[in-house]
Amino acid sequence: MPSFRFKDHKTQQLSQSVGEVLSRNYSESEFFEFAPYDPTAGERGGYSNYSYWGSTLRSFAQNKVAMFFLILMVGILAFTVVEPMLPYAPEANTIYKGATNLAPCKEYWFGTNSIGQDLWSQIWSGVRTSLLIGLAVACVEAVLGVIMGVLWGYVRKLDFLFTEIYNIFDNVPQTLVVIIISYILRPGVSTMIFAMCLTSWLQTARLVRNQVLIIRDRDYNLASRCLGTATWRIMVKNLLPYLVSILTLRMALAIPAAIGNEVFITYIGLGVPLEIPTLGNLIKAGQTVMMESTLSYQLFFPVIILSIITISFYIVGNSFADAADPKNHVK
Amino acid sequence: MAKYIFKRLLRSLLTLFIIVTIVFSLLRLMPIEGYFQNFEKMSAVQVELGLKELGLDKPLPAQLLDFYSDLLHGDLGVSNKYRRNVPVTKIIAEKVPVSMAIGLTSLGIALAVGLPMGILMARSTRTKHKIGDKLGTAFIVLIQAVPAAVYYLVIQFYGTKYLDLPMQISSGRPVTYILPILSLALGNIAYYAMWLRRYMVDESNKDYVKLARAKGVPASAISRKHVFRNAFVPLVQFIPTSVILTLMGSLYVESLYSIPGMGGLLVNVIQRQDNTVVQGLVLFYAAISILGLLVGDILMAIVDPRITFGKKEGGR
Numbered sequence: 001m002p003s004f005r006f007k008d009h010k011t012q013q014l015s016q017s018v019g020e021v022l023s024r025n026y027s028e029s030e031f032f033e034f035a036p037y038d039p040t041a042g043e044r045g046g047y048s049n050y051s052y053w054g055s056t057l058r059s060f061a062q063n064k065v066a067m068f069f070l071i072l073m074v075g076i077l078a079f080t081v082v083e084p085m086l087p088y089a090p091e092a093n094t095i096y097k098g099a100t101n102l103a104p105c106k107e108y109w110f111g112t113n114s115i116g117q118d119l120w121s122q123i124w125s126g127v128r129t130s131l132l133i134g135l136a137v138a139c140v141e142a143v144l145g146v147i148m149g150v151l152w153g154y155v156r157k158l159d160f161l162f163t164e165i166y167n168i169f170d171n172v173p174q175t176l177v178v179i180i181i182s183y184i185l186r187p188g189v190s191t192m193i194f195a196m197c198l199t200s201w202l203q204t205a206r207l208v209r210n211q212v213l214i215i216r217d218r219d220y221n222l223a224s225r226c227l228g229t230a231t232w233r234i235m236v237k238n239l240l241p242y243l244v245s246i247l248t249l250r251m252a253l254a255i256p257a258a259i260g261n262e263v264f265i266t267y268i269g270l271g272v273p274l275e276i277p278t279l280g281n282l283i284k285a286g287q288t289v290m291m292e293s294t295l296s297y298q299l300f301f302p303v304i305i306l307s308i309i310t311i312s313f314y315i316v317g318n319s320f321a322d323a324a325d326p327k328n329h330v331k
Numbered sequence: 332m333a334k335y336i337f338k339r340l341l342r343s344l345l346t347l348f349i350i351v352t353i354v355f356s357l358l359r360l361m362p363i364e365g366y367f368q369n370f371e372k373m374s375a376v377q378v379e380l381g382l383k384e385l386g387l388d389k390p391l392p393a394q395l396l397d398f399y400s401d402l403l404h405g406d407l408g409v410s411n412k413y414r415r416n417v418p419v420t421k422i423i424a425e426k427v428p429v430s431m432a433i434g435l436t437s438l439g440i441a442l443a444v445g446l447p448m449g450i451l452m453a454r455s456t457r458t459k460h461k462i463g464d465k466l467g468t469a470f471i472v473l474i475q476a477v478p479a480a481v482y483y484l485v486i487q488f489y490g491t492k493y494l495d496l497p498m499q500i501s502s503g504r505p506v507t508y509i510l511p512i513l514s515l516a517l518g519n520i521a522y523y524a525m526w527l528r529r530y531m532v533d534e535s536n537k538d539y540v541k542l543a544r545a546k547g548v549p550a551s552a553i554s555r556k557h558v559f560r561n562a563f564v565p566l567v568q569f570i571p572t573s574v575i576l577t578l579m580g581s582l583y584v585e586s587l588y589s590i591p592g593m594g595g596l597l598v599n600v601i602q603r604q605d606n607t608v609v610q611g612l613v614l615f616y617a618a619i620s621i622l623g624l625l626v627g628d629i630l631m632a633i634v635d636p637r638i639t640f641g642k643k644e645g646g647r
Contacts, residue, residue, distance in 0.1 A: 168346045173620045175582075176613060183601055183609065184357050260478025267480055268582060268598045283481065290488055291498075303485065307477045314476035 010217075014226040052241050052326065059323040066319030073312040080131060083124045094118065103297065110301045113285060123302055126277040127309065133189060133262055133278075134255035137196045141254050142247055144201040149208025150235070154216060162209075166202060174199050178261060182270035189272055192265065196258055204250050211242055245324040252317020256310035263306070279306045336629055343621045350617045355398055358610055359391060407611035412603045413596075419611035422596070427578055430585065430592035434577025437512045441519030442570075448520065449527025453562075454554055456532055467524060474521035480583055483514045487587055499589045511588045515581055519573065523566065530562035568631040572623035579616055 061067060100116040102108055110119035152162040174196075181195035215221065215238070224234050259279060265271050266280030274281055279302055286299030322328060373381070382388050389397070401408065407419035414422065448467060455463030474482070490510040491498045500507040534540065535558050543553050578593065585594035593612075600608040 167342060168349060172346070172350055172617065176616055176620075179597075179601070180354060180357065180613060184360055256476055256478070260480060263478050263480040264583065268586075269602045283484070287484055290484070291491070293492075296488070299484065299488070303481050306481060310478060311472065311476040314472060 010222055011225050014222065018226065050329070052329075055329040056244075056320075056324045059328065060320055063319050063323070066316055069312040069315045072308065073316055076127070076309060076312070077131070080124055080127050083121075083128075091121075094121075103294065111297055113298055114289065119282075119298065119301055122277045122282060123279075123305055126279045126282050126302065127305060129189060129272070129276060130259045130262055130279040130306075131255070131309075133193055133196075134258040136193045137200060137258040138251040138254040140193075140197040141201045141204050142251050144197075145204025145250070146208055146243065146247065148201065149205040150212055150239075152205060153209040153212025166206060169199065170202055170206075172199065175261075175264075178265060179268070179270065182265055187270055187272060189276065189278075192262060192272065196261055200254065204247070207246050207250065208243055211246060212239060215239055215242055241324075241326055245321045245326075248324060249317050249321035252313050252320065256313045259306065259310060332632070335632065339625055339628060343625050346621055347618055351402075351614055352395065354613050354617075355395060355610065356391060358606055359387075359394070402614075407614070408607040410600075410605055410608050412605040413600050413608050419608050422608065423593070423611065423615055426591065426593045426596050429590060430579065430581075430594060431577050433508065433512060433590065433592065434515065434581070435574070436508075437515035438519060438573050438577060440512065441516040441523060444516070445520040445523030446527055448524040449531065450554060450559060452524065452528040453531035453535065453558070454550065456528075457535075457550070464528075467528070471521045471525045474517055475525075479518055482517070483583055483587060486510060486514050486517075507588075511584050511590060514584050514587075523569075526566055526569070527562060530565055531558050534558045534562045564631075564634055567634050568627040571626035571630055572620070575619050575623035575626065578619050 094117065096108075096112060096116045096118065100112060100114055102112045104111040108118050108120065110123060112118055113122070148162070151158055153159075177199050178192075178195040181198065182191060185191045185194070221234060221238050224238060262271065262278060263280040263283055266278065266284050271280050271284075272278050282302040283299065283306070286296075286302055289295040290299040379388075387394065405420060407423075409416050409418050410422060452464045452467040455461055455467075487498065487510060490496045490513075496510055497504075497507050500511065531554070535554075540553060540557055543557060544550075582594040582598055584590070585592045586598045589595070597609070597612050597616075600612065
């Protein structure tokens with residue numbers, strides 16, 4: 001089965017000259033033989049043992065602040081997964097009779113709210129829901145963004161059509177889309193994810209397209225094409241490293257943005273129903289009692305947890321994007 | 332140039348048309364309670380008569396046609412629930428000045444604080460410890476990473492508690508406007524400072540700046556005369572959008588401080604399910620944000636002659 005190869009006039013020119021070289025009679029060993037890795041010769045020729053992921057991880061690990069937030073982020077993520085499995089953990093919506101508005105104490109670490117629910121389990125359940133929304137939006141954004149962006153950038157014929165469509169829909173403010181969709185559909189977690197996914201991938205696709213457009217005709221890609229590298233290999237080995245930086249940044253920023261959107265939509269009354277604890281619902285509930293100084297902890301615990309999560313995603317995303325950019329590897 | 336503006340205008344109109352059509356069609360899927368003030372007490376016949384009166388019994392394309400012909404006469408329909416039988420255009424006209432006054436003040440403050448901050452941060456990257464840059468970056472990260480909805484609440488909490496400022500605004504008492512204006516300004520301060528810093532750092536690595544430095548031109552003169560001027564050009568694009576967006580008001584800040592502006596209005600009518608007003612407001616919002624982008628692009632093209640027409644700047 002012939003695999004798909006990309007051909008244009010440049011590839012043809014090059015393969016012609018390669019053909020000329022081939023037509024001279026070289027012996028097999030003279031023509032192509034694997035050389036063993038030799039560090040001194042490598043230095044002279046500019047070849048190095050460079051590994052993309054190795055360099056990325058190394059330069060990321062050098063950033064102390066980012067490492068701190070990464071550990072914090074992983075810790076929180078792990079804890080939200082583990083929390084409901086812990087032996088004492090009660091159902092988040094359990095109502096403790098006679099334990100309304102208790103300040104933080106030994107039994108209720110974060111206190112209880114106005115109807116007697118344990119704020120500690122409510123918050124972690126809320127973090128789970130909010131992170132679920134954030135991750136879902138980020139994944140859809142990355143997958144759709146990459147597929148559409150690569151098509152848009154790599155297939156010349158689609159460029160005009162996609163650009164026109166983009167120019168039209170990019171003008172629509174995202175807040176408006178989310179509000180309208182939440183207003184029309186039944187409020188819930190899936191509605192919210194749908195509303196946020198609807199337009200967010202456009203920007204990612206645009207960024208991916210711009211990158212692909214820049215890289216696709218660089219000499220090393222042309223060389224790969226002439227040597228008959230399969231298209232998927234060009235995509236994975238030549239294009240993807242350039243996209244990793246953008247994609248991780250977009251994904252890492254999409255999560256705090258989605259969490260923030262959730263809080264906002266909940267605030268204007270189009271959010272997830274109250275029975276499902278989310279950070280938005282908890283903050284809204286905390287806001288109603290924040291002016292009584294004995295109860296302000298009900299606002300501050302969710303706010304602090306939310307801020308820690310969004311800040312760590314933001315910083316880790318930004319630092320990783322810097323570390324993953326191949327341009328920063330050359331020192 | 333004229334051709335570019337014309338094309339750009341045409342595309343904006345097309346966008347607006349598509350958005351309005353989609354929103355209008357989608358809103359027909361809403362429950363019909365949103366059209367009547369006391370739906371629970373009405374009989375089926377009354378509901379039907381009411382729908383007929385509003386023209387909602389016709390097929391969708393006919394309704395759409397009616398809507399557009401009304402729109403061209405400047406008529407967005409009347410409110411059903413929010414303020415009975417008051418035209419939507421009149422409601423909007425009453426609310427816009429309130430939002431604009433607050434928005435423009437905060438934008439002015441944001442530019443007055445954000446731009447010097449960006450310049451100072453960019454200059455601080457050339458000093459040994461980069462303390463100014465680090466502090467500024469920490470502030471920007473904090474504002475950008477924490478959702479606005481959250482820090483607005485924190486500002487309101489501390490402002491009312493420790494500074495003893497009132498929680499709701501009242502006209503005639505300028506003190507009451509401090510907190511909402513501060514809340515609105517913070518986001519823009521971080522935004523303008525961040526971009527100005529980045530563009531200035533990029534610019535100050537260019538050869539002509541290095542030459543100026545080598546010649547011994549004082550750092551303040553370089554940063555003011557060369558770097559800032561060039562770095563400010565891309566920022567010009569953002570300003571019209573920022574100005575026009577003040578028309579929209581801030582959904583969140585306005586309802587937090589009970590400001591009778593546009594943002595509070597949208598929240599209000601959504602909670603009361605007043606379909607006609609929601610529809611009118613969405614149209615208005617879409618129109619002004621598209622206008623903002625349009626003006627931004629055109630202004631950018633005028634300010635920077637290097638930009639080629641018809642090609643959008645990539646990426647950001």
